[in-house]
Amino acid sequence: MVWSWDSALVHLQPRLAHGPDIEWPSARTNGGPLVCNPEQVSELSFETLDQLRQRRSAKWQAFGPDVIPAWVAEMDFSMAPPISKALHAAIDRSDTGYAWPEAVGEALAVFAATRWRWLLDPTNVIPVADVLTGVGHTLIALTQPGDAVVINSPVYPPFFTTVTNVAHRTVVDVPLVWDGVRHVLDFEGLEREFARPEVTVYLMCSPQNPTGLVFSRSVLVQVSELAAAHGVIVVADEIHAPMTYPGVEFSPYLSVSGDRPAVSVISASKAWNIAGLKCAQVITNDSEIAALLRARMPQEVQHGAGHLGSIAAFVAYTEGQPWLDAVVAHLREQAELLKSLLATHLPLIHCEQPMASYLAWLDCRAMNLGEDPAAFFLEHARVALNSGPTFGPTGTDFVRLNFANAPELLTEIITRMGGAAR
């Protein structure tokens, strides 16, 4: 079946109105009917520490066996069973050629509609290897030499380097501000900087890494109006969005911006822990931007998605919601556990409650551990955290902790940190 937006609506609307048990017709070409049933339940299984230490990924290789890693954004859970099955089947049939990632756009459309009630047009989805590649090449395509890109520190460190070293544009930092409860956007600062003629793009991290902030729909509307008033294009990195906690509403930026031109870069990689497989999606609501991106992004970038990554992302988006729900429920419990562990072992550390994902932004200023408490905790607690200052000037005295692990491991991490600080 050839995709058309009308046919999408025909198949999506009954699904949205009457529940989840609807086949997604164009996915049949990928080997049988697909049923995405979010009411199914799935259980998480945790790898043991010994099993985790067998992993060859960055998180588990960078430090020695006496260090517990709680840094890079990888999760410690066993892979979602449907993804594992699909990957094993691909290997068994020696299906390791080039990716055919078009189906991933359709699968993402199913996921976006069922999860967020967002109807996106899969013909405006450009497959890329990973989110940073998508962000970097979107910035190159949409800006000119001399342009500047607004970001909000503290923020995922490669936001700085992608703007400066990949796109060769200037970073304008409008730091998040503290509203008494959590970090939020500084609208006065945004307005001031958007007014500068060289500012042409606003690179948002939504949900926000490292603070775990999920922007409300009304905040995003305000961003969209401000950006439109100054001719600024919003590029939203939404990689953490599938892990928004129950009870918190995530609004995809493109579902808010209407026909104001914008770009979202998203991936199944964080939420299903498949970052090493390389598959992300660049999406726009604007056909001119889509044409520009297709014309300006190098062919190797538009064909950069990995085949196994595309298979895994397809399965994640179409069959992965029960497992994702189990992950998200666990992460919210971990966030609560972290709060009580900090109160017991590290009462001087302040941490705002994340609203999504598995990253905690720990404010260590009251502990006087030096500019980079991560160095202290690595040396004295043998716990590896992300260094706060790498998230921008506002990260001094902070560390980022990854709690996508088992409760026992999180308890051991905070107990060790508390012991070292005593």
Ligand SMILES: Cc1ncc(COP(=O)(O)O)c(C=O)c1O
């Ligand atoms: C906000 C954000 N964007 C992008 C990435 C990297 O994604 P990718 O590996 O798809 O480039 C991460 C990884 O943690 C992230 O937190």
